[in-house]
Amino acid sequence: MAKLPSSVALQKVAPADAMPVLGHRVVGPGGKDIARLVDVLVDGNGEPVAAVLDFGGFMGVGSRKIAVHWSALHFEPAEATHRLILSLTPDEIKAAPEYKDPEKAAPVVVPAATEPKPGPQ
Amino acid sequence: MPAGHLATPRARRGLDLLNFFIADVQTGFGPFVAVYLTARHWTQVEIGFALSLGTMTAMVSQIPAGALVDALRGKRAAAAAGIVAIGASALLLAVWPVLLPVLVAQVLHGFASCVLIPAIAAVSLGLVGHAALGERLGRNARFAALGNGLAAGVMGVIGSYVSERSVFVLTAALCLPALATLPFIRGASFMSAGPFIDVGTSSHGASVVDAAPPPPQLATRHAAKIGAATKIGTEQSELAVLLTDRRLLVFAACVALFHLSNAAMLPIAAGEVTQLEGTRASLIIAACIVVPQGVVALLSPWVGRTAERHGRRPLLLLGWASLPLRGVLLALLPNPFLLVALQAISGISAAVFGVMLPLIADDVTRGLHKFNLCIGIFGLAAAGGATLSTTLAGWLADTAGDRVAFLGLVVAGLAGTALVWLAMPETRAGE
Numbered sequence: 267m268a269k270l271p272s273s274v275a276l277q278k279v280a281p282a283d284a285m286p287v288l289g290h291r292v293v294g295p296g297g298k299d300i301a302r303l304v305d306v307l308v309d310g311n312g313e314p315v316a317a318v319l320d321f322g323g324f325m326g327v328g329s330r331k332i333a334v335h336w337s338a339l340h341f342e343p344a345e346a347t348h349r350l351i352l353s354l355t356p357d358e359i360k361a362a363p364e365y366k367d368p369e370k371a372a373p374v375v376v377p378a379a380t381e382p383k384p385g386p387q
Numbered sequence: 388m389p390a391g392h393l394a395t396p397r398a399r400r401g402l403d404l405l406n407f408f409i410a411d412v413q414t415g416f417g418p419f420v421a422v423y424l425t426a427r428h429w430t431q432v433e434i435g436f437a438l439s440l441g442t443m444t445a446m447v448s449q450i451p452a453g454a455l456v457d458a459l460r461g462k463r464a465a466a467a468a469g470i471v472a473i474g475a476s477a478l479l480l481a482v483w484p485v486l487l488p489v490l491v492a493q494v495l496h497g498f499a500s501c502v503l504i505p506a507i508a509a510v511s512l513g514l515v516g517h518a519a520l521g522e523r524l525g526r527n528a529r530f531a532a533l534g535n536g537l538a539a540g541v542m543g544v545i546g547s548y549v550s551e552r553s554v555f556v557l558t559a560a561l562c563l564p565a566l567a568t569l570p571f572i573r574g575a576s577f578m579s580a581g582p583f584i585d586v587g588t589s590s591h592g593a594s595v596v597d598a599a600p601p602p603p604q605l606a607t608r609h610a611a612k613i614g615a616a617t618k619i620g621t622e623q624s625e626l627a628v629l630l631t632d633r634r635l636l637v638f639a640a641c642v643a644l645f646h647l648s649n650a651a652m653l654p655i656a657a658g659e660v661t662q663l664e665g666t667r668a669s670l671i672i673a674a675c676i677v678v679p680q681g682v683v684a685l686l687s688p689w690v691g692r693t694a695e696r697h698g699r700r701p702l703l704l705l706g707w708a709s710l711p712l713r714g715v716l717l718a719l720l721p722n723p724f725l726l727v728a729l730q731a732i733s734g735i736s737a738a739v740f741g742v743m744l745p746l747i748a749d750d751v752t753r754g755l756h757k758f759n760l761c762i763g764i765f766g767l768a769a770a771g772g773a774t775l776s777t778t779l780a781g782w783l784a785d786t787a788g789d790r791v792a793f794l795g796l797v798v799a800g801l802a803g804t805a806l807v808w809l810a811m812p813e814t815r816a817g818e
Contacts, residue, residue: 286428288430289429300666302426304425304431321661322422323657324673325422327653327654328656328661328668329421330658360662364658364662
């Protein structure tokens with residue numbers, strides 16, 4: 267293995283401290299499998315703003331993507347199950363417009379209880 | 388059935404099972420690849436690229452693969468190679484889901500499918516001959532539909548409860564029984580049923596055809612053209628006869644319009660179900676996929692028989708007209724549970740399409756040995772229509788909503804039906 271240059275240091279991040287999310291299953295408040303996280307929208311600082319979730323249909327037929335505000339997701343890296351929980355209700359998910367084109371303004375569902383992050387207007 | 392009786396029951400059952408297992412093997416490819424790669428932490432951009440590559444390969448391969456199958460002497464060997472390639476592609480996806488192997492798998496699968504489809508039709512024609520082909524294609528479609536419906540159910544369940552990867556392991560495994568059916572598909576007709584049986588099965592059929600008197604049931608105008616072509620004896624002149632045949636051109640346009648109307652209907656409707664029904668959606672969509680296959684399995688043999696007895700046109704009209712009918716109902720009745728019933732209508736169009744495409748390819752290539760090329764031409768028309776369908780309907784749905792998108796698909800369906808009605812000649816031999 268190549269020797270690490272002195273300009274950088276190694277930090278071991280345990281799965282319990284940070285979990286991979288791309289392709290991760292997303293469960294609803296009741297713990298039921300409802301979607302998969304397929305993309306993350308970040309702002310100019312690289313901070314996550316929203317997650318794109320894919321609600322799968324059957325064998326890929328009828329799959330539908332929506333964008334939800336990052337605050338609507340709860341992560342449990344410390345738990346053995348590494349669950350990723352979406353706090354939106356079925357009715358809120360139902361009303362969300364489809365996320366289609368990454369080049370256009372993404373319709374992001376923001377839970378009412380949380381303030382959206384102040385970002386560049 | 389002058390030639391059909393020559394196929395042994397063993398060979399017929401072998402062909403039934405071949406169609407069944409090949410449909411099984413094809414079920415996991417398609418939209419499910421995106422689900423699988425997502426689960427393997429692929430990005431959306433990479434997945435989009437891999438899927439487009441597969442679609443593009445399948446499109447550009449249609450005609451060369453058809454010509455290749457025409458040129459190959461052993462149609463069963465071509466089918467075997469196609470099955471092996473698809474099995475290899477499934478294995479690559481299952482064991483090595485990183486960029487390069489997946490791209491190789493997509494290209495391999497796209498090309499192999501374009502070989503396999505005409506190869507099965509050619510094996511069927513070689514087994515039963517022209518006169519019994521309609522009935523045989525009906526059986527092919529029945530067993531393919533049974534395989535498709537069953538595989539969709541089983542793979543849907545193991546895909547969600549075991550693992551996405553297991554779908555491709557199962558796909559690769561199912562290539563073995565598909566291969567195992569091939570040695571049984573051998574009949575007397577391969578050897579001794581007369582020159583015209585072999586037109587679709589041998590690249591050296593030309594000399595046999597030349598020697599034989601023209602079959603009485605051939606339309607005289609067409610027979611004259613073929614006679615001229617075989618006298619000159621060149622590949623080009625046969626191709627010219629085929630490509631200037633009005634029946635081929637009109638039917639290719641009908642096929643393109645069929646898929647322009649059909650391809651986007653289920654995806655848009657299923658997207659609505661996912662939105663409205665949440666966790667129940669996958670069950671409803673599964674029913675929307677499996678139920679039409681049941682309809683196809685029930686109807687196809689009747690379609691094949693009726694096409695032989697009463698001609699192709701009545702069935703073409705039935706199949707093509709059921710598309711705009713379904714589109715109108717989908718536009719007017721956006722109800723997830725009703726959708727399953729409306730999708731059952733798609734079984735009618737699918738049964739007609741599945742039987743009529745190879746049957747009409749045989750009609751227009753009698754005496755020429757361009758049967759598989761012709762299937763490739765129709766396949767290209769279908770792929771083009773389907774690609775355009777998703778793009779146009781997606782754009783309509785974005786700008787004007789799903790209801791308008793369905794109506795756009797209805798317009799394409801009506802255009803296809805009108806074309807069948809006004810311009811498509813009867814192609815049954817003797818008319």
